[in-house]
Amino acid sequence: MSPQTSGLAIETAGLVKTFGETRAVDGVDLSVPAGTVYGVLGPNGAGKTTTVKMLATLLRPDGGEAHVFGHDIVREADDVRSRVSLTGQYASVDEDLTGAENLVLLGRLLGHHKKAARQRGEQLLEAFGLTEAAAKQVKHYSGGMRRRIDIAASILNTPDLLFLDEPTTGLDPRSRNQVWDIVRAVVAQGTTVLLTTQYLDEADQLASRIAVIDRGRVIAEGTKGELKASVGAGSVHLRLRDPAQRPQAEEVLRLALDAEVQREPDPVALTARVGGGAAGGRGAAEQAARALAELTRVGITVDDFSLGQPSLDEVFLALTGHDTRTRDAQGTRDAQGTQGRQGHQVDDTELHDTKGEAAA
């Protein structure tokens, strides 16, 4: 069966999973359209992996329900299993076996005859540039190679739905780009991908819709544009030459960007969010450029200027009013900066709007 082009690959309602006192997943509602990449964005411990494990039939939910291509994940677990594949931090391959052996093993378990399993394995190793490493035990693979063999093992049979749980965490930038290329190739052939990530730019690169998840709940959901509209596409940081010009510059910026402008502790620095609200995430750069031109026109000298995408921290701060780190005492592996701590909070109506649009 091929995935329905216009249906839902995943539909969950009030999904709950508790571990002792902790509600790891606390009422998650998701609707994932088939044939797209759906991003689930959140910090460590937000409940992303637990959600994926439930959807992949590895964990039994404690409440709510979920359907994958119309099959109930508890009552019709085997139907779900035959249509999904998962890969990520936990579902991997046998480290003691070689890359080729792993693919033959899984090919056999998927019902291929020995010859077909070996052939498909060889073709995948070839496509993933792993032919030379085929006879090496996986424990001797580098991080980038590991991720490739993991994904290869997940597409031995082309799945209708592929779960990728933090596929690039811990990879260097080049390996990360290569994984992204693989994901794009997989989606181009009609497979739905559920991608969990801690990185906003990864979700931005790959996903068409994004759900932001925190403390086991979906706190925002929508297309990339909608999400950015609620958060602000980025922040502009300015340093002026003359501190005396700051009040004037602040006024110019507020008019040009139609956004709140903040004074930094540094007497020459100003920060503002761009691309939020009406701009809908589009044209942040143009807005910023217009503001810069306006400053120059009125004779204010700008020494330093930067426009940054909001980091995951900023998204969280904007959506929840708390930092990703505050609940993560051990510290996250998050590579993003902690700037934007003093950013403003998006009010509830704005968030509500985003959700309303998503549902429509």
Add this chain to the structure above:
Amino acid sequence: MSTVTPTESKELAPVSAESLAALLIAKERPPRPSALSASVTFGWRAMLKIKHVPEQLFDVTVFPVMMVLMFTYLFGGALAGSPREYIQFLLPGIVVMSVVMITMYTGVSVNTDIEKGVFDRFRSLPIWRPSTMVGYLLGDALRYTIASVVMLTVGLILGYRPDGGVTGVLAGIALLLVFSFAFSWIWTMFGLMLRTEKSVMGVSMMVIFPLTFLSNVFVDPRTMPGWLQAFVNNSPITHLGSAVRGLMAGDWPTAEIAWSLGWSALFVLVFGPITMRLYNRK
């Protein structure tokens, strides 16, 4: 042989998007494998692991040799007049005892393996659920065979002469393998139930030592106090020991064989479902 040394610094061959796309176009799926086929595939996985880490055969080669030599010479003179005479009685029993003891490593390997990522992948496959565990036990059956052959060889060198000939010995080993396969479900249960490798080891020792020593492997139970005889005469190890001893001696001890198979069935019926329940909950 490939000479590639995979390191982060080494440039990886690029991913070929076209060949990947060509592979992904194939949407047809073969029918899911039969329970037997999936189990045999997992058994093959166990063999591959032995191939890659042959050191793990230490406990089925050196340990059994040690057991045979130790007990033959330790008790031989005292119990039967000479080691050479004692081994006629001891060998089938010591084979039973050693193999049953070796089964406990199953629990340890299940416990260390279950934490690894690959188990989640197995659990997400549409296959007969117990096949992962059965595959384990099939791989272990090979280890038990090796241990039996090693001990028989040592025994033959020391003067053991089975009256049952090749047929009797093979029948004895076959019965032992069936029993060990069934008995191992206790260990898969502990392997999944207990949190650390150490606790699995500790609990296994507590079960296996009294069970194997309190049997008819070393001495005739009639020399024991009455209360102990009650336990020893009903122990599955005693039944199995008598059956294997009888088969290797050329007899056909129907009752003892039936007892051994009955116990085997009981182990599978009780501990198999508990293991699978734990496996599905993990």
